[in-house]
Amino acid sequence: MDFNTHLNRQFRIGLLVPAGNTTFEPDFHSAFSSQVSIHAHRVIAQGSHAYESVESMDDINEEAVKEIAKLAKAGVHFGAYGFTTAKFYQGRVFAEKLQQRLTQGLGVPVVIPSLALLEALSHLQVKKIAVVTPYPEWNNQTLKAFLNEVQLP
Template structure:
């Protein structure tokens, strides 16, 4: 650990080109980031086959976490929100406990980080936006509601060919589309869709917190690792 404030490990879906650059953009000096890919077959980033890919990824989490544990990170992050939606609340909690026991390392999920961020911001009612299909979006809505979060509105991007081909402008557009006056905050799910550059602009325009799975998981990973750091330009959660 000499010379480093902390090491963070990330389990990334195969084919996702977004997580590494977005996490690097948010990492403070002295924090090293380490990535490994979960295992899944079939085309990456498409709506078709997403549930099957999620289940394949779940099967690989133990072995992938063991690889990351070899660099002695303070925390390992499952950097994929839709995998939590496939698992459901009870299975996700069991997975976290099992990986922590096997790896000897704190293990957090992107979705669990979102819940922690919402609690930190004192948010109970949200507008919820995704790049997923309707089925996966509704899985996420149920998962949020099971945790006591009221989803006052929701929606998903239209005409998605591949989630990994989306951009911040599209993230901005869907967040604006789902926002409602009675939502305390807006949540953008999906770490494969770039969101960071849209967050501050959205907060300025909407006048409320806007978080994404990406911003929440870095915020939570640093918090769990004991690193105090503020980062302006990406919304009030990180600042």
């Protein structure tokens, strides 16, 4: 493929989005040119959960792993899973294993936002972290535990 053909190629990004999330798709649409098409698939937990917890996160993650095969039908080149708490609530190793499962199911690399955050902190050699979130206390405590895994310089 020559360079001009490569420039005219449409890249497809696949998004796994929690059913109630209204920001993930618009954020991706605003970040990319017309050379990129966004293909989203909504995921919903099978159980009824009054609030976010280990159980609700386990539920939505299992559904994401099951549902990613549907997104694979779009022939996407990359994927992203847009439920940040659902990846950091059990630590880095859990997030890495989930990323592997999703990548295997989609057949192309899947980005996990919490792992991308850790990579960015490391790359930028961040020495101190301050976080402001819209999350309730449970989410904040799990995020704090996740960020405490980061080895700052």
